């Protein structure tokens with residue numbers, strides 16, 4: 077890296093003409109004209125974008141902001157409705173944290189988000205990345221915003237060859253040296269956009285890069301090799317079973333999953349304990365094999381056997397409750413359970 081000020085200027089000039097248009101973003105022209113980002117929309121988008129692509133988030137963001145235009149509206153949302161709207165986005169702890177945070181902003185801060193990184197960090201469920209991103213983007217605080225995209229850009233600009241995760245503290249420090257006091261919010265978004273569109277993981281397009289003249293990895297012919305990563309341990313595999321029981325009125329037997337843990341707080345079919353919670357079959361029924369769902373969680377691969385049965389209206393389950401379609405729609409189920417639902421329905425419809 078030659079001159080941090082010159083690099084910052086090149087990044088911002090590039091952002092001024094190439095910023096991605098996103099429904100939660102105040103673009104550089106509007107920002108220059110004095111339009112302020114809405115901290116609620118910035119926060120909501122940052123929570124949704126964790127572990128999730130921009131393309132997947134767009135529709136959810138629009139729907140959430142239509143249903144709940146302000147943080148006070150979101151804070152007043154019934155838990156079950158919010159969890160149902162979140163279904164399909166994954167990492168369900170985020171949805172529970174979203175509600176807890178919105179309620180804390182209303183109860184403890186009069187409905188206004190704290191304006192500093194430290195104040196945001198004190199909110200429930202707000203981690204260091206989200207606090208820094210909201211502080212920078214919504215309040216133009218020169219917070220150091222570091223996610224996977226930023227780590228990659230820093231590893232390349234500064235040719236850091238230490239593998240991740242050991243390099244993490246160094247990459248954060250380097251990101252700090254590049255964070256300007258002028259327009260820090262646009263700077264953070266410029267680095268995010270660079271990482272997402274040009275300095276991409278496998279094939280960085282250095283020929284189009286606004287900071288290629290400053291990039292040590294490019295000079296050394298290492299761009300596509302960085303950041304290096306320590307080999308990951310292979311994910312173990314778990315196997316399990318769920319029982320999908322359907323009544324003639326279209327009600328499925330569902331349980332609300334424990335608030336903490338995998339798919340916490342979401343509805344799901346009773347299982348045999350693959351997730352640390354569960355037990356024997358929930359009721360006697362003519363169970364038939366509906367197939368197997370494969371799903372990847374952060375720490376393991378899951379092979380989930382799905383058993384399906386039609387049951388009598390008088391059936392009395394030992395666990396869970398029959399939920400009619402106007403109470404829980406298939407789309408309200410988390411992705412894993414929706415896949416199980418589709419298999420079970422296919423099996424039961426083919427008879």
Ligand code: SF4
Nearest residue numbers: 275282285288291299
């Ligand atoms: Fe990334 Fe290439 Fe730009 Fe360096 S020159 S920051 S490797 S896109």
